[in-house]
Amino acid sequence: MPNFYNEYERFFVSVDCVIFGFSGGNLKLLIQKRPYEPGLGEDSLIGGFVGKDESVNSAASRVLTYFTGLENVYMQQLGVFGEVERDPGERVISVVYYALIDVHEYNEHLSEKRNARWIDINDLPRLCLDHNEMVEKARKALKSRINTEPIGSNLLPELFTLSQLQSLHESILGYAVDKRNFRRAVLSHGLIERTEKVDKKSSRRGAALFRFSELRN
Amino acid sequence: MPNFYNEYERFFVSVDCVIFGFSGGNLKLLIQKRPYEPGLGEDSLIGGFVGKDESVNSAASRVLTYFTGLENVYMQQLGVFGEVERDPGERVISVVYYALIDVHEYNEHLSEKRNARWIDINDLPRLCLDHNEMVEKARKALKSRINTEPIGSNLLPELFTLSQLQSLHESILGYAVDKRNFRRAVLSHGLIERTEKVDKKSSRRGAALFRFSELRN
DNA sequence: TCAAAAGTGTTAAGTTTACACCCATGA
DNA sequence: TCATGGGTGTAAACTTAACACTTTTGA
Numbered sequence: 001m002p003n004f005y006n007e008y009e010r011f012f013v014s015v016d017c018v019i020f021g022f023s024g025g026n027l028k029l030l031i032q033k034r035p036y037e038p039g040l041g042e043d044s045l046i047g048g049f050v051g052k053d054e055s056v057n058s059a060a061s062r063v064l065t066y067f068t069g070l071e072n073v074y075m076q077q078l079g080v081f082g083e084v085e086r087d088p089g090e091r092v093i094s095v096v097y098y099a100l101i102d103v104h105e106y107n108e109h110l111s112e113k114r115n116a117r118w119i120d121i122n123d124l125p126r127l128c129l130d131h132n133e134m135v136e137k138a139r140k141a142l143k144s145r146i147n148t149e150p151i152g153s154n155l156l157p158e159l160f161t162l163s164q165l166q167s168l169h170e171s172i173l174g175y176a177v178d179k180r181n182f183r184r185a186v187l188s189h190g191l192i193e194r195t196e197k198v199d200k201k202s203s204r205r206g207a208a209l210f211r212f213s214e215l216r217n
Numbered sequence: 218m219p220n221f222y223n224e225y226e227r228f229f230v231s232v233d234c235v236i237f238g239f240s241g242g243n244l245k246l247l248i249q250k251r252p253y254e255p256g257l258g259e260d261s262l263i264g265g266f267v268g269k270d271e272s273v274n275s276a277a278s279r280v281l282t283y284f285t286g287l288e289n290v291y292m293q294q295l296g297v298f299g300e301v302e303r304d305p306g307e308r309v310i311s312v313v314y315y316a317l318i319d320v321h322e323y324n325e326h327l328s329e330k331r332n333a334r335w336i337d338i339n340d341l342p343r344l345c346l347d348h349n350e351m352v353e354k355a356r357k358a359l360k361s362r363i364n365t366e367p368i369g370s371n372l373l374p375e376l377f378t379l380s381q382l383q384s385l386h387e388s389i390l391g392y393a394v395d396k397r398n399f400r401r402a403v404l405s406h407g408l409i410e411r412t413e414k415v416d417k418k419s420s421r422r423g424a425a426l427f428r429f430s431e432l433r434n
Numbered sequence: 435t436c437a438a439a440a441g442t443g444t445t446a447a448g449t450t451t452a453c454a455c456c457c458a459t460g461a
Numbered sequence: 462t463c464a465t466g467g468g469t470g471t472a473a474a475c476t477t478a479a480c481a482c483t484t485t486t487g488a
Contacts, residue, residue: 005253005307008266010227013299013310036222049225056299056310079294080312082230082273090222093230093273095297163466180469181451203466204459380439397442398478420439422485 012092015060016047016131018078018138019068021103021118022155027171028103029135030067032116034128038089042128045135046116047094060097067114069107074154075099078137086130094130098138100154121171139172146172150191153212161199161207162186229309232277233264233348235295235355236285238320238335239372242381244388245320246352247284249333251345255306259345262352263333264311277314284331286324291371292316295354303347311347315355317371338388356389363389367408370429378416378424379403 019030034044048063050056057077065071078096086092103118111117119125124135145151151172152165166182186192190213197209236247251261265280267273274294282288295313303309320335328334336342341352362368368389369382383399403409407430414426 005229005266005309008229009269011230011267012222012225013228013230049222050228050299050310052226052308053301055301056297077296080273080297082267082312084270084272091269092222093267095299161467178452179467180453183468184470185450200459204461205457205465205467206459207467378440395479396440397480400441401443402477417486420485421487422438422440424440 012090013050013056014047014092014094015050015056015063016045016081016094016096016134017060017064017075018096018098018135019046019064020098020100020121020138020142020155021106022168022171023103023118025167025171027121027168028118029121029124030101030111030116030118031125031127032067032114035115038087039128043125044128045131050095056095060095060099064099067111067116068101069110070101070105073099073101076141078134078141081130081134083130094134096134096137098141100151102155102157104157142172143174150212153191159195159197159199159209159211161202161209163202163207165192165210229307230267230273231264231309231311232267232273232280233262233298233311233313233351234277234281234292235313235315235352236263236281237315237317237338237355237359237372238323239385239388240320240335242384242388244338244385245335246338246341247318247328247333247335248342248344249284249331252332255304256345260342261345262348267312273312277312277316281316284328284333285318286327287318287322290316290318293358295351295358298347298351300347311351313351313354315358317368319372319374321374359389360391367429370408376412376414376416376426376428378419378426380419380424382409382427 021028021030030046031043032046034040034042046063046067048059048066050059054062060075061071061073064073064075075097078098081094081096084091086094121139124132126132127135142151146169152160152168155168156164162183165186166177166179169182170176192210193213195209195211198206199209200206238245238247247263248260249263251257251259263280263284265276265283267276271279277292278290281290281292292314295315298311298313301308303311338356341349343349344352359368363386369377369385372385373381379400382403383394383396386399387393409427410430412426412428415423416426417423
């Protein structure tokens, strides 16, 4: 096939994923030790390069599966980081995603093998390049979407208590919400439904377990 | 400088701009005749390729200035279109922006020279590649932001009447809004202020001219 | 004098917020 | 029996939505 654009430059294109999890009442982030120079060994988002025969979105999915073993994960594009000098090694244009995963389902063994680990979002270390900026942007995106998208359905196990869901919302929003108002609001949305099951782990009395309804519009 | 990423592929990266204007009570889009194969002469968004020594955002600004003569235009990244086969000529990864410009200020002579023209958003022709999809995404973004961002300040002339502002909102939203409620709402936001001037062109009685307040938070 | 756009308030409905006590259970 | 987290209702404040007539003026 002839090349029509040959006068133009070509660039490395990477994908970087801000991977959120929720565990122990706290929002977590999956990070790795950067596997190449420059910045070898520094803390880094999970990322990789776009390949010849895959779309940019597919590259992000591939990277995510490579690190977690999970497929069909909830992911959203956040934007492009395209400053000339953002990577001191080579010019790389990065497409950033955020992903939400259920930390109870992912392949822990695999991510350890990949040198990845979960950190609490509030103990975020300094990350390489412009990765802290990417995390900041992802947190803002989560905050603004938590009340309109069923974000919890990706971060929580299939069955969960309303207290867990509330605690997730509070972690994302960064402030406490009123228990009664919260329950009324999420129940009225009709996105979750009560099951017959009861969770006895977190309290003496036991808490009703809910699940996200299957129906999507 | 050594190349650390040499095993990876490099890609053409383009920027495509969904450029909105507002004139005669209608939302407009600036399009061009595609200047290269494949699809030479087809209707196309305003676009170009990212160069070696410019950031992706700068490339978008450069393209916009090239076509309109305007600088410091309001632009926002919309996302990346990165399917493998989206351009049948070559693999090109496109970063999409939307921009809002005041059609009374831009350089009409220049855009004509560039073979660009304004079309009414409701008479949108079939555009090349995946450009219609980009426009659709941009319209949704506008809709969801019209009530939180001072979008009008970029699309309207410096002085405008409330009827013009309302008509702009209606064009973006796609439905009529109540005049009294609209006026109360925009005035209470405090983003616009009344001037002493009066517009006599659009009515016998004359309408007060407003401007967007300088103050930004 | 009339056509055409500008301008102006009030009420009802709905939504959001604030707030405190009893319940069930296992240790 | 008591400590712990689970579960529940109501009233006030605020926001949104619906609705129609008068004003000004150039032709």
